[in-house]
Amino acid sequence: MYYIGVDLGGTNIAIGLVDKEGKIIEQRSIPTLKERGIKLICDDMISLCQSLMVDNKLNKEDIHSIGIGTPGEIDSKNGVIVFASNIAMDNFPITETISSKLGIPTYLANDADCAALGEVTAGAGKGARNAVIVTLGTGIGGGLIVNGELYTGSYPGAGEIGHIVIDYKGRKCGCGRKGCFEQYGSATALINDAIRAAIANPTSQLNYYIKGDYDKMNAKIPFDAAKKGDRIAIEVIGQYLDYLSAGLTNIVNIFQPDTIIIGGGIAKQGDNLTIPLSNKVKKRNIYQRI
């Protein structure tokens, strides 16, 4: 028996075929192209599932279920996205559309909740009793494990830590408020800050990587330029770590978890990210453990 996991993100749709031990057999991904709307995105998710099954010689009886993780406030019981600030798909019946087309039970949950469950079941937080997962991507997602279980609150939207405000007069957010954590700590925010710094400082190495094309800026470039000693990139990364630590310290002060797990593409920076970040959070945390 196999499972299919779909990660519907603001940038990419990633899909994985997983065996019953939780081992990933195959992964694929395509761009989300979110501007085209949820109906066409849903068609693509269906085609991806079909091609993955055909290529692995599996039919619908071999697939136990399909699990979809996506950003936003999710009504898992009804398989509906109640609100997503990054992709316009309010109230679209995703699970019904996919399960009726493929004949496979389909479930929907917040992507960071999926990540949190995955990490404490088989990943970086295996065995943790209290854990917070923070995904740094197009926005910031959050998943909370409290006393060994996913905390879902009484209403959709628990764990949306991307919308904790860290500057109440600050940058406008897709949720309608100002100064939300994700406007400063997401990959998108880092990219935008790096572009602003590159424009303001023509001699910075940040410009060398993009060769004048600001669309080429990504979240890895400022880290790479900082490693090479570029002063402007070091400032951009320093500021970014300050923003991240401000948001994460809020979380620590509420939950005092065993661990905070960072996910998303920026997590590939590994120790370059987590060591300075945990040092900053330790300094600011109200209950200082070193």
Ligand SMILES: [Zn+2]
């Ligand atoms: Zn917000």
